[in-house]
Amino acid sequence: MVAHLVRLKLTLLRNGLRRSVWKVVGLALGVLYTLFLLLLAVVGLVLLGRQDDPGLTRTVLVLAGALLVVGWWLLPLVAFGVDSTLDPDRFRLFPVPRRSLLTGLALGGLVGLPGAATTVLGLASALAWWRAPAAVAAGVVGGVLGVALCVVGSRAVTTLVAPLVGGRRFREVAAVLAIAPLMLAGPIVLGVTAGLSAVADGLPGVGVVVGWTPVGAPWALAADVAEGAWLAALARLGIALGALAVLVVVWDRALSAAMVRPGGGGRVARSAGLGFFDRVPATPTGAVAARCLTYWVRDSRYAAAVAVVPVLVLLLWFLSRGGAVVLGAGVVVAFVMGWSLSADVAYDDTAFWTHVAAPVDGRVDRTGRAAAGLVVGGVVVLATDVLVLGVSGRWDATVPVLGMSLGVLAVGVGASSVYSARVVYPVPKPGDNPFSTPQGTSFAVMLTQSVGMLVLLAICLPTVGLGVAAVVTGHPVLHVLTLVVGLGVGVAALVVGVRLGAAVYDRRAPELLATMRSFA
Numbered sequence: 001m002v003a004h005l006v007r008l009k010l011t012l013l014r015n016g017l018r019r020s021v022w023k024v025v026g027l028a029l030g031v032l033y034t035l036f037l038l039l040l041a042v043v044g045l046v047l048l049g050r051q052d053d054p055g056l057t058r059t060v061l062v063l064a065g066a067l068l069v070v071g072w073w074l075l076p077l078v079a080f081g082v083d084s085t086l087d088p089d090r091f092r093l094f095p096v097p098r099r100s101l102l103t104g105l106a107l108g109g110l111v112g113l114p115g116a117a118t119t120v121l122g123l124a125s126a127l128a129w130w131r132a133p134a135a136v137a138a139g140v141v142g143g144v145l146g147v148a149l150c151v152v153g154s155r156a157v158t159t160l161v162a163p164l165v166g167g168r169r170f171r172e173v174a175a176v177l178a179i180a181p182l183m184l185a186g187p188i189v190l191g192v193t194a195g196l197s198a199v200a201d202g203l204p205g206v207g208v209v210v211g212w213t214p215v216g217a218p219w220a221l222a223a224d225v226a227e228g229a230w231l232a233a234l235a236r237l238g239i240a241l242g243a244l245a246v247l248v249v250v251w252d253r254a255l256s257a258a259m260v261r262p263g264g265g266g267r268v269a270r271s272a273g274l275g276f277f278d279r280v281p282a283t284p285t286g287a288v289a290a291r292c293l294t295y296w297v298r299d300s301r302y303a304a305a306v307a308v309v310p311v312l313v314l315l316l317w318f319l320s321r322g323g324a325v326v327l328g329a330g331v332v333v334a335f336v337m338g339w340s341l342s343a344d345v346a347y348d349d350t351a352f353w354t355h356v357a358a359p360v361d362g363r364v365d366r367t368g369r370a371a372a373g374l375v376v377g378g379v380v381v382l383a384t385d386v387l388v389l390g391v392s393g394r395w396d397a398t399v400p401v402l403g404m405s406l407g408v409l410a411v412g413v414g415a416s417s418v419y420s421a422r423v424v425y426p427v428p429k430p431g432d433n434p435f436s437t438p439q440g441t442s443f444a445v446m447l448t449q450s451v452g453m454l455v456l457l458a459i460c461l462p463t464v465g466l467g468v469a470a471v472v473t474g475h476p477v478l479h480v481l482t483l484v485v486g487l488g489v490g491v492a493a494l495v496v497g498v499r500l501g502a503a504v505y506d507r508r509a510p511e512l513l514a515t516m517r518s519f520a
Helices: 002-018 021-049 054-078 098-108 113-129 133-160 168-183 185-198 200-210 217-227 230-260 284-298 300-307 309-320 324-357 362-392 395-422 443-473 476-519
Strands: none
Touching (some): 021 054, 021 113, 054 113, 054 133, 054 200, 098 133, 133 217, 133 230, 217 230, 284 300, 284 362, 300 324, 309 324, 309 362, 324 395, 324 443, 324 476, 362 395, 443 476
């Protein structure tokens, strides 16, 4: 049964690659990149073993190994749904022995690039002690235990928090937690580097403490053997084995509960009235706009565009160190909010059939979606502009900042009205991680997205150029010119985009639906 589960994981991965040539290309590039990183890591470990300071080797291995284990444990909290090929819920109706299921799921977690890379890296950690054969053997044992803690701990956390992850509020918070570190990667790296430089002398002490924790004990095992501290090595071995046993028990209990827990059963939301449908004109265009506004409020995939706004403001503030560059935050937010509508039809998923069957006229669909996007985007962009103007104290730049941001937003909505009627691509399903990458996303889609954004940038360039000149020089004529050109170009792009998008929509609506059904 264990071998059957592993073969099942391999079969699912192989069949997933058959759906798209670009997935094979992406996998090949991923393999090459992973091999390159592993080669660098192995060379680094060998060079580390040539040092005459065993304390340095211990500190590096323990801290790096502990971060690896913690990463495996915490990743499911913010990257739910990334790999659900062997979801335990799918085995509810099958009489699979619990022990076989646990072993099969654990080994299945090693199938794939992350699992294979972690296994190689864990075993290669022994190379740091290549001058001491006994320490190499202990390093292999510690590497195996470390990898086991990674996989079993990850599976235990995933199964344990599954009921919580099923809630929409948790998914929205986790999505923000996932994207914030990525958006602030530069400041975080600089801050961590500066912090490590300041506390470098204290890292060996931190390594000693972490080495006695479950996440660090396996990686300190070889160091104790190399120093002849056999009692300490046995104690760390006991800590690692004990932690692994506890994780297995936790995983087994959580899996037992998951096997008998009914699917769904979530709390039914109650609301009074018709929401936005009570607040818009009773017309087809108003109905489309109300539905889109409802999505902006309730769908975490739409909320993701709003969630990155404070991150963008902080990022620009950090890069400019409080300078005038932060005034461009509203323009960047407008660009993101406007172009986010390029996935509007794709987010409808197969429910788009209601528009096709009605049928909804192209002009009605494009106008309703654009109106909702302008309302939400306008509020967010204006709030961002007021915030950065107040923080920077540059109220004198209000006119050009508003001209740039509102113009870019209108151009982005117009461009998205054409793009979303022409191209649909795999997007996260309702309830999934809004920052995950679904199967079927191809290089061709990324290319069309890049081309669309380049066109959008080209259209916005005159307005942004005038705005920058107005902010730098402070000339009143440039202030007024930025506002007039920004709103004029924005309105023109919006009108043309809606009309052109409506014509494309009327012609391609059935094809869009067929394409989205192929993603299911």
